[in-house]
Amino acid sequence: MTNTSDLKTLTQDTPSRSKSLLQKIAELRAVGVGDHISLPQLVVCGDQSAGKSSVLEGITEIPFPRADGVCTKFATEITLTHSNTHTSAEITATIIPHAGRSDDEKAKLLAFRRQLNNYDELPAIIKEVGEIMGLRGFGENNKSGPAFGEDVLSIHEISNKGRHLTVVDLPGLIAVSGDDQTEGDVDIVTGLVESYIKSSRTIIAAIIQAGNDTATQKIIKMAQKVDPSGDRTVGVVTKPDLINTGTEGRIAKLSRNEDTVKLKRGFFIVKNPAPTDLKSGDLDAVKRAKLEANFFAESRWKQAGPQLEKSRVGMPNLFKYLQSYLEEHIEKELPKVILDIRRMSESVGESLQLVGPERHELADMRAYLINISMKYHTICRDALRGNYEDLGDSFFKEDETRLRAQVQLFNYNFAGTMRLKGAKRKYFARVEDETNGGQVAESEKGVTEEANDWIYRRTRGSELPGTTNPNFLTELYHEQSSKWYCMAEAHVEKVYSHAKSFIYKLFAFIVPEERVQRNLFKEVEMLLQARLETAKLELKKLWQDEKDSPMTYNHYYTDNVQKARREELKDKITEVVALKTFVDNVCRQVIERHILRDLTKLFWAPEILKYSDEKVRMLAEESEESRQRREDLRGLKETLESGLAILI
Numbered sequence: 256m257t258n259t260s261d262l263k264t265l266t267q268d269t270p271s272r273s274k275s276l277l278q279k280i281a282e283l284r285a286v287g288v289g290d291h292i293s294l295p296q297l298v299v300c301g302d303q304s305a306g307k308s309s310v311l312e313g314i315t316e317i318p319f320p321r322a323d324g325v326c327t328k329f330a331t332e333i334t335l336t337h338s339n340t341h342t343s344a345e346i347t348a349t350i351i352p353h354a355g356r357s358d359d360e361k362a363k364l365l366a367f368r369r370q371l372n373n374y375d376e377l378p379a380i381i382k383e384v385g386e387i388m389g390l391r392g393f394g395e396n397n398k399s400g401p402a403f404g405e406d407v408l409s410i411h412e413i414s415n416k417g418r419h420l421t422v423v424d425l426p427g428l429i430a431v432s433g434d435d436q437t438e439g440d441v442d443i444v445t446g447l448v449e450s451y452i453k454s455s456r457t458i459i460a461a462i463i464q465a466g467n468d469t470a471t472q473k474i475i476k477m478a479q480k481v482d483p484s485g486d487r488t489v490g491v492v493t494k495p496d497l498i499n500t501g502t503e504g505r506i507a508k509l510s511r512n513e514d515t516v517k518l519k520r521g522f523f524i525v526k527n528p529a530p531t532d533l534k535s536g537d538l539d540a541v542k543r544a545k546l547e548a549n550f551f552a553e554s555r556w557k558q559a560g561p562q563l564e565k566s567r568v569g570m571p572n573l574f575k576y577l578q579s580y581l582e583e584h585i586e587k588e589l590p591k592v593i594l595d596i597r598r599m600s601e602s603v604g605e606s607l608q609l610v611g612p613e614r615h616e617l618a619d620m621r622a623y624l625i626n627i628s629m630k631y632h633t634i635c636r637d638a639l640r641g642n643y644e645d646l647g648d649s650f651f652k653e654d655e656t657r658l659r660a661q662v663q664l665f666n667y668n669f670a671g672t673m674r675l676k677g678a679k680r681k682y683f684a685r686v687e688d689e690t691n692g693g694q695v696a697e698s699e700k701g702v703t704e705e706a707n708d709w710i711y712r713r714t715r716g717s718e719l720p721g722t723t724n725p726n727f728l729t730e731l732y733h734e735q736s737s738k739w740y741c742m743a744e745a746h747v748e749k750v751y752s753h754a755k756s757f758i759y760k761l762f763a764f765i766v767p768e769e770r771v772q773r774n775l776f777k778e779v780e781m782l783l784q785a786r787l788e789t790a791k792l793e794l795k796k797l798w799q800d801e802k803d804s805p806m807t808y809n810h811y812y813t814d815n816v817q818k819a820r821r822e823e824l825k826d827k828i829t830e831v832v833a834l835k836t837f838v839d840n841v842c843r844q845v846i847e848r849h850i851l852r853d854l855t856k857l858f859w860a861p862e863i864l865k866y867s868d869e870k871v872r873m874l875a876e877e878s879e880e881s882r883q884r885r886e887d888l889r890g891l892k893e894t895l896e897s898g899l900a901i902l903i
Contacts, residue, residue, distance in 0.1 A: 276582060276585045276586060276589065277334070277336075277419050277420065277421050277581070277582070277585065278336065279589075279901055279902060280294055280295060280296070280421060280585060281334045281336075281411070281421055282901045283592075283898050283901055283902070284332065284351065284409075285349075285351070285409070286894055286897045286898060286901070287351070287354075287894045288596065288894060288895065288897070288898035289351075290353070290354035290894075291354070291599060291891065291894070291895070292592060292595050292596055292599065292895075292898070293454040293455070293456045293457075293592075293595075294456060294592060295456045295457075295458075295581070295584050295585040295588040295589070295592070296421065296422075296423055296451075296456065296457055296458065297420070297421065297422045297423065297457075297458040297460060297577060297581050298422070298423040298424075298425055298451050298452060298457055298458070298459060298460065299311050299314075299422060299423070299424050299425065299460045299462060300425040300427075300428070300448050300451070300452065300459065300460070300461065300462065300474055301427060301428065301461060301462030301463060301472075301474045301491075302427055302428050302430055302462075302463075302464075302472070302473065302474065303327065303427030303428065303429060303430070304427070304430075304464070305427070305462040305463060305464050305474075305493060306462060306464065306493035306494050306527045307424070307427055307462045308320075308424075309493065309527040309528065310460070310462055310491055310493060310525060310527075310570075310573075311333075311422070311424050313525065313540070313543065313570040313573070313574070314420070314422060314570070314573070314574055314577065315333050315335060315412075315418070315420070315422065316416060316418070316539070316540055317333060317374055317377070317410070317412070318374050318377070319377070319424075320377065320378045320381065327426045327427050328385055328390050328392075328393075328402065328403050328404060328426060329384070329385070329388060329390070329403065329404035329405075329406060329407065329408060329426065330405075330406075330407045330408070330423055330424065330425050330426070330447070330451070331407070331408045331409075331410065331423070331424040332351070332407050332408070332409045332410070332421065332422075332423045332424075333410050333412070333420075333421070333422050333423075333424065334409070334410070334411045334412070334420075334421045335412050335414070335416070335418040335419060335420045335421070336411070336412065336413045336414075336419060337413075337414070337415065337416065337417055337418060337419045338413050338414065338415060339415055340415075341413050341414050341415050342415065343414070344373075344412050344413070344414035344416075345370075345412070345413040345414070346370065346371035346372075346373070346374070346410065346411070346412050347368065347369070347370055347371070347410070347411045347412075348367075348368070348369045348370075348371060348380050348384070348408065348409070348410050348411075349365075349367060349368050349369075349408075349409045349411075350364040350365065350367045350384060350387065350388070350406055350407070350408060350409065351364075351406065351407040351409050352364040352365060352406050353404075353405035353406050353407075355405070356406070363387065364387060364388070364406060367383075367384070367387055369383075377410075380408075381408070382394075384408050385397075385404070388404040388406050389401070389404075390402065390403070390404050401443070402436070402437075402439075402440045402443070403426055403440060403443045403444055403447065405447065407423075418574075418578075419578070420574075420577070420578050420581065421581070422460075422577075423451065425447065425448050425451060426444050426447060426448070427444070428444055428445065428448060428473050428474060429441045429444055429445075430473070445477075448474075448477065449477065449481070452477065452478060452481050452482075453481045455487070456584075456588050456591075456592075457487065458487050458488075458489065458577075458580060458581060458584055459478050459482065459487060459488040459489065460489050460491055460577065461474045461475060461478050461488055461489065461490050461491065462474065462491050462493060463475060463490065463491070463492055463493070464492075464493055464494050464497075465492050465493065465494050465495040465497065465498045465506055465524070466494065466497055466498050466499070469490075469492075469509065469514060469515070469516045470515055470516050475490070475516060484519055485517065485518035485519040485520060486519045486520070487520070487584075488518050488519075488520055489518070489520045489521070489522075489523065489576070489577065489580070490509070490516075490518050490520075490521065490522035490523065491522070491523050491525060491573065492506065492509055492510075492522055492523065492524045492525070493525055493526075493527055494526075494527055495524055495526055495550075496526055496527075496529070496550060500555065503555055503556055503558075504561055506524060506563075507556070507561040507562060507563045507564075508561055509522045509524065510522060510523075510524050510563045510564040510567040510568060511561060511563075511564045511567070513561070520580070521567060522567065523567050523568070523569075523572065523573040523576070524551075524563065524567060524568050524569075525547065525568075525569060525570050525573055526546070526547045526550050526551070528543060528546065532546060540570075543570060544569065544570060544571050547569050547570060548569060551563060551568050551569065589902070592902070593899070593902050593903070596895050596898050596899055596902070597899065599891075599895055600892065600895040600896065600899070603888055603891050603892045603895065604892065606767075606888050607885065607888050607889065607892065609767040610767055610768070610881065610884060610885045610888065611623055611626070611767075613877070613882070613885065614875060614876065614877040615877075617868055617871055617872070620871050620872065620874075620875035620876060620877075621863065621864070621866070621871050621875070623875050624863050624866075624871065624874060624875050625860045625863050625864075627765055627766055627771075627775070627858075628858050628859050628860050628863055629860065630765040631761060631762070631765060631855070631858050631859075632855045632858075632859055634650060634761055634764070634765070635658075635758075635761065635854055635855045636855050638651075638656065638657065638658035638659060638757065638761075639658060639659055639851060639854060639855070640659065641657075641659035641660060643657055649764075650760075650761075650764050653760075655753070655756065655757070655760065656757060656760055656761075658753075658754070658757050661753055662750055662753070662846070662851065665746065665749055665750055665753070666746075666842045666846070669742075669743075669746040669838065669841075669842070670838045670842075672742065673739065673742060673743075673834060673837075673838050674834065676738075676742075739798070739834075739837055740794070740798045743794055743797075743798075743837070743841045743845075744791065744794060746841065746846075747787070747790055747791065747794060747841070747845055747846060747850070748787075750846050750850055750851075751783070751786075751787045751790070751850055754783065754850055754851065754854065755780060755783055758776065758779055758780075758783065758854075758857070759776055762775050762776050762779075767881075768877075768878060768880075768881045770878050770880075770881075771874065771875060774873065774874045774875075775858065775874060778858070778874065779857045779858050782857045783850075783857060786849055786850055787849075787850065789849045790845050790846065790848075790849035790850050793844055793845045793848070793849055794841065794845050797837065797840050797841065797844065797845070
């Protein structure tokens with residue numbers, strides 16, 4: 256199954272192109288880019304008892320501890336770098352903190368750096384790392400911490416072994432909870448594995464035992480969920496020496512990808528070293544490969560029916576495939592990684608612009624407010640003019656932010672409502688119906704006579720019967736227009752509420768810090784409220800004018816009243832002319848003059864320059880959250896720029 260040329264692949268030099276690609280990914284992860292951008296990687300995952308450590312050792316030639324609970328509590332990233340100049344291995348262990356760690360915790364974890372003379376020191380390093388991470392069961396003081404960590408132990412080996420590969424070992428999936436591993440631990444490990452394998456840039460080396468049903472294995476189900484096509488999942492079947500006699504055919508089918516579960520990348524069959532093989536202490540890659548080749552050369556495999564696919568059997572074939580596939584995968588994904596880093600860097604830069612410069616001094620705070628006022632003035636001016644193009648969809652994407660359009664709509668609706676519902680009583684012209692004997696319809700007749708008779712009785716003076724009091728028209732007009740004030744006041748309130756909502760949205764758009772948003776909105780809201788009160792006073796003045804006798808020089812009235820043949824139509828004409836004038840006055844003299852005009856000056860630079868120092872501090876002093884956000888954004892920006900420097 257494994258010939259001499261296969262064994263030589265374990266010691267052959269890796270092409271420089273492959274080394275360069277893998278080294279770049281390792282450097283990206285080391286500077287923290289992997290916390291924010293998904294990077295191409297190979298992860299080894301499976302159940303705790305699936306033989307994962309043995310597979311990992313076969314791939315990396317690193318003798319991982321096999322004792323229960325050791326090296327399974329956190330992800331371990333192994334980077335192998337070939338160098339012809341290193342006669343002995345240079346081994347370095349560091350910790351890559353999880354992005355959710357505080358700055359102090361990150362500093363503590365990043366300070367960890369150990370040089371190993373050999374891998375005999377690895378168990379002690381793992382215990383020390385677990386204690387630094389604060390994991391339960393590591394160290395005397397960690398009795399109540401989490402059982403599993405989200406930080407990563409990074410092991411970087413530079414040697415002349417001819418291997419160049421980066422692989423991430425994940426904690427084994429827990430099949431059943433118990434005293435040492437709770438249901439919570441089961442969920443944590445499952446979540447950790449999912450967080451790695453869900454990325455489309457992750458190659459999944461799914462470890463399963465030969466004696467178990469492939470379709471029911473947890474890691475296979477998880478892989479199928481995130482990689483339905485099996486395009487980036489490589490199945491690795493372990494412990495074939497423990498299967499029942501007569502079931503070799505099923506394993507052979509797996510090697511040929513002909514079993515019930517099929518993966519686009521197929522399955523590899525590897526044999527874990529037996530405990531007796533490990534006791535000798537000198538089991539290197541070549542000896543392991545020979546033992547493995549001898550096992551698969553046994554007659555039981557030749558009598559199994561379907562033959563094993565030779566290229567899919569043995570650790571040398573698995574390593575060669577994974578190394579080649581990872582190189583191909585990185586080469587394909589790297590341009591996308593560069594694009595993602597650039598996009599995120601641009602986005603972070605925009606966020607930094609929004610956060611603005613630091614505001615330690617009063618001058619900084621005042622300048623910050625003036626800068627906001629300039630943005631406020633520009634957008635508010637455009638909204639009032641109906642110029643929605645400069646900002647495009649960034650602010651004016653919602654109808655509610657298109658202030659002039661909304662006010663025009665409100666005014667139009669107000670005019671229509673006043674025309675249809677403004678009169679207290681409806682008028683109908685007396686049209687004789689010849690089919691009804693020249694009689695007026697009862698509904699029309701009743702409304703008309705009721706209105707006229709009611710006003711006539713109220714205004715009757717010493718005039719002769721059959722004539723009307725000169726006050727009749729004035730009384731009728733006041734009766735008909737009695738609803739106008741309430742309707743106009745409701746319209747003014749509606750425009751005011753929308754203007755207030757517009758200003759709130761505007762501050763939310765131009766001020767990233769919520770506390771400053773609230774402070775500025777309260778400041779402007781008080782000024783806008785004062786404008787509302789002034790607008791209502793103006794409305795009362797207009798209404799007071801309407802209480803006087805009707806007066807107009809509108810040619811519409813004089814032209815049409817002469818044409819009117821009935822007294823009730825003259826009354827209606829008077830009402831229509833006055834209504835149009837009133838609506839226009841409300842829209843122009845009340846709303847435009849007192850609410851919308853100079854809306855841009857509610858928050859503008861000349862007034863800010865007059866603010867007291869106390870007021871400036873109250874409005875613009877920077878919160879701790881804002882300072883922290885700026886610091887986080889700057890750190891992320893530096894990380895992303897470092898990543899681009901590595902790749903370009």
